[in-house]
Amino acid sequence: MSENKKTSLENIGEFGLIERITAKATTNRSSTIYGVGDDAAVLRKNDKEVTLISTDMLVEGVHFNLMYTPLKHLGYKSVVVNLSDICAMNGVPEQVTVSIAVSSRFPKEAIEELYEGVHKACDIYNVDLVGGDTTSSLSGLTISVTAVGSALKDNVTYRNNGSENELLVVTGDLGAAYMGLQVLEREKSVYKANPKIQPDLDGYDYLLERQLKPEARKDVVEFLKDLKIVPTTMIDISDGLASELFHLCTQSGVGAQVYDEKFPIDPKVSTTALDFNVDPATCVLNGGEDYELLFSIKQEDFDKMKGNPHMTVIGHFTSKDSGIYMIDKQGAAIQLKAQGWNHFQEGGGDEKDDQ
Amino acid sequence: MSENKKTSLENIGEFGLIERITAKATTNRSSTIYGVGDDAAVLRKNDKEVTLISTDMLVEGVHFNLMYTPLKHLGYKSVVVNLSDICAMNGVPEQVTVSIAVSSRFPKEAIEELYEGVHKACDIYNVDLVGGDTTSSLSGLTISVTAVGSALKDNVTYRNNGSENELLVVTGDLGAAYMGLQVLEREKSVYKANPKIQPDLDGYDYLLERQLKPEARKDVVEFLKDLKIVPTTMIDISDGLASELFHLCTQSGVGAQVYDEKFPIDPKVSTTALDFNVDPATCVLNGGEDYELLFSIKQEDFDKMKGNPHMTVIGHFTSKDSGIYMIDKQGAAIQLKAQGWNHFQEGGGDEKDDQ
Numbered sequence: 001m002s003e004n005k006k007t008s009l010e011n012i013g014e015f016g017l018i019e020r021i022t023a024k025a026t027t028n029r030s031s032t033i034y035g036v037g038d039d040a041a042v043l044r045k046n047d048k049e050v051t052l053i054s055t056d057m058l059v060e061g062v063h064f065n066l067m068y069t070p071l072k073h074l075g076y077k078s079v080v081v082n083l084s085d086i087c088a089m090n091g092v093p094e095q096v097t098v099s100i101a102v103s104s105r106f107p108k109e110a111i112e113e114l115y116e117g118v119h120k121a122c123d124i125y126n127v128d129l130v131g132g133d134t135t136s137s138l139s140g141l142t143i144s145v146t147a148v149g150s151a152l153k154d155n156v157t158y159r160n161n162g163s164e165n166e167l168l169v170v171t172g173d174l175g176a177a178y179m180g181l182q183v184l185e186r187e188k189s190v191y192k193a194n195p196k197i198q199p200d201l202d203g204y205d206y207l208l209e210r211q212l213k214p215e216a217r218k219d220v221v222e223f224l225k226d227l228k229i230v231p232t233t234m235i236d237i238s239d240g241l242a243s244e245l246f247h248l249c250t251q252s253g254v255g256a257q258v259y260d261e262k263f264p265i266d267p268k269v270s271t272t273a274l275d276f277n278v279d280p281a282t283c284v285l286n287g288g289e290d291y292e293l294l295f296s297i298k299q300e301d302f303d304k305m306k307g308n309p310h311m312t313v314i315g316h317f318t319s320k321d322s323g324i325y326m327i328d329k330q331g332a333a334i335q336l337k338a339q340g341w342n343h344f345q346e347g348g349g350d351e352k353d354d355q
Numbered sequence: 356m357s358e359n360k361k362t363s364l365e366n367i368g369e370f371g372l373i374e375r376i377t378a379k380a381t382t383n384r385s386s387t388i389y390g391v392g393d394d395a396a397v398l399r400k401n402d403k404e405v406t407l408i409s410t411d412m413l414v415e416g417v418h419f420n421l422m423y424t425p426l427k428h429l430g431y432k433s434v435v436v437n438l439s440d441i442c443a444m445n446g447v448p449e450q451v452t453v454s455i456a457v458s459s460r461f462p463k464e465a466i467e468e469l470y471e472g473v474h475k476a477c478d479i480y481n482v483d484l485v486g487g488d489t490t491s492s493l494s495g496l497t498i499s500v501t502a503v504g505s506a507l508k509d510n511v512t513y514r515n516n517g518s519e520n521e522l523l524v525v526t527g528d529l530g531a532a533y534m535g536l537q538v539l540e541r542e543k544s545v546y547k548a549n550p551k552i553q554p555d556l557d558g559y560d561y562l563l564e565r566q567l568k569p570e571a572r573k574d575v576v577e578f579l580k581d582l583k584i585v586p587t588t589m590i591d592i593s594d595g596l597a598s599e600l601f602h603l604c605t606q607s608g609v610g611a612q613v614y615d616e617k618f619p620i621d622p623k624v625s626t627t628a629l630d631f632n633v634d635p636a637t638c639v640l641n642g643g644e645d646y647e648l649l650f651s652i653k654q655e656d657f658d659k660m661k662g663n664p665h666m667t668v669i670g671h672f673t674s675k676d677s678g679i680y681m682i683d684k685q686g687a688a689i690q691l692k693a694q695g696w697n698h699f700q701e702g703g704g705d706e707k708d709d710q
Contacts, residue, residue: 017489021470025484029449032483041485043450046401055486055501057454061493094384095398099412099499115376128387129380130396131410134372138416144454144499146410
């Protein structure tokens with residue numbers, strides 16, 4: 001390695017780094033159906049089914065702050081964010097492996113508490129913990145989870161299969177996890193300035209739960225199956241709607257228009273955003289960590305899902321040349337940028353470009 | 356978590372911690388054939404085959420020291436140690452995911468160098484890199500790899516299927532990786548004491564390569580297939596022969612006798628061990644990181660492998676009550692202890708109890 005012209009990680013950001021690394025990741029084995037570049041890798045299983053594999057790493061001080069993150073919730077969330085990736089492929093999560101590196105600052109009771117959350121997530125999502133690794137670290141806690149799932153071969157939802165005029169749908173509501181983080185960070189600052197002041201978290205239950213204990217939309221995968229809808233594309237919203245929309249558009253070779261008035265936003269998000277002087281739409285576009293699903297459907301499938309309270313149409317794919325725009329309440333078209341978190345710069349958020 | 360009676364991790368060691376954690380890891384899904392407790396988890400694939408999943412975490416300062424570990428070798432080794440787990444199940448590795456957490460101290464060129472090693476291992480072992488995660492860390496480098504493989508359902512080699520009188524076989528030679536580490540540590544101490552003295556690594560090529568760039572015995576899996584031998588048990592030697600022998604005996608409910616004069620030891624290991632005042636047999640028993648395979652075969656299979664230069668019979672399983680013994684060159688029976696590395700205490704080694 002040349003010492004002369006080093007490039008710092010801050011200047012590349014994660015997407016650039018991943019692109020460089022995965023440029024060489026050719027797939028040679030016949031059992032690899034799809035490798036790097038989607039929410040999960042897709043592997044040959046049998047005539048009807050495929051195996052899905054997704055992995056994520058959570059690092060103390062980068063993805064979580066133990067000052068306000070209960071270890072049990074952290075264990076739960078570590079599993080859930082990986083199950084969410086399997087759901088985003090329209091698959092059913094079945095197994096996880098959980099590896100941790102911990103410094104001696106953590107007593108065994110802390111690790112047991114973390115694993116209580118892991119087991120809880122496994123119970124709730126009917127997933128088996130089938131392996132992992134435990135090791136020491138010189139400082140801090142790092143958690144790496146790999147999720148394994150399966151899907152019918154013909155029902156897998158990739159990111160690159162979208163077409164013009166298909167409808168864009170999101171599940172649940174967006175922006176709450178981000179506002180939850182803002183509330184926690186505010187109270188942390190207050191506490192740091194004066195440890196005698198108790199944190200004021202009253203009334204923020206929904207936001208805090210969305211941040212600290214998100215859920216994977218396994219139920220949506222089941223709804224879609226019942227409704228006989230196979231989305232043309234799907235991705236989970238871990239980095240904010242804008243970033244995920246960019247992934248779908250770029251990989252499908254299409255543009256998009258979404259309507260800010262259609263964004264599903266909980267009233268508590270709107271009021272808290274106002275307190276923080278943030279536009280609620282910005283929370284939705286750039287916030288992240290909601291772990292809802294963004295997917296596209298053919299127009300003829302719209303009637304099947306109309307009135308479903310879990311799904312909201314927010315726009316549609318356009319031609320590639322039309323770009324990616326949000327239409328605001330005044331009818332102005334605002335060009336979107338892929339503002340996923342660059343946590344090499346900001347030391348926060350949970351950015352993922354692949355499995 | 357009670358603050359009163361915390362138990363430090365040093366007092367439990369990894370095996371104790373894993374036992375506590377995995378006690379709750381029940382398997383509920385029909386697709387889980389075998390969960391925690393072997394080299395890899397075994398999942399249902401199709402009528403003939405199973406999917407194997409294994410994962411490992413490598414932490415800077417615990418599993419590797421960048422003062423003497425080239426990043427390319429580190430990337431290579433991170434993949435290989437996981438492929439070794441798939442081989443230990445008598446399977447063929449097919450895919451890996453590689454996740455890294457890096458601090459800003461690493462320029463992008465360093466990460467690219469690490470991935471050069473990852474890609475090299477993938478090329479050599481015909482394995483596809485299908486995913487991963489890249490993230491920042493507050494300090495140091497952590498690598499987490501998950502390997503996926505497949506095996507014929509009837510040919511999977513578990514740890515718990517051994518019986519009295521079966522022969523114990525090891526592949527290759529043992530102790531070299533450990534002696535390689537000793538040489539590197541010695542030169543590091545010399546360099547720290549006086550940075551002007553150049554490290555003297557001449558003549559230690561074999562030991563250093565075994566430590567820094569180990570190989571997985573994928574070839575042995577192929578030999579066994581060609582020889583039509585399905586071992587009754589198999590495990591990879593990551594923590595030293597004694598520790599692995601204990602796993603096989605404990606999980607199979609048998610005892611064992613191994614003969615120190617049978618241990619395959621490279622002459623360079625013997626001479627270097629003498630320089631370091633260590634018994635070569637101790638390197639074999641407690642050294643670890645050779646990533647050779649230890650397996651058991653039925654006596655009637657012995658003729659099939661007789662004369663194969665890659666495999667050495669070192670002893671046999673006995674009854675459980677007979678215990679686990681090494682017979683030394685003088686005929687004395689020495690009771691063995693499972694001295695795998697406890698890296699919560701020692702901050703070194705690479706201990707694994709499960710996938």
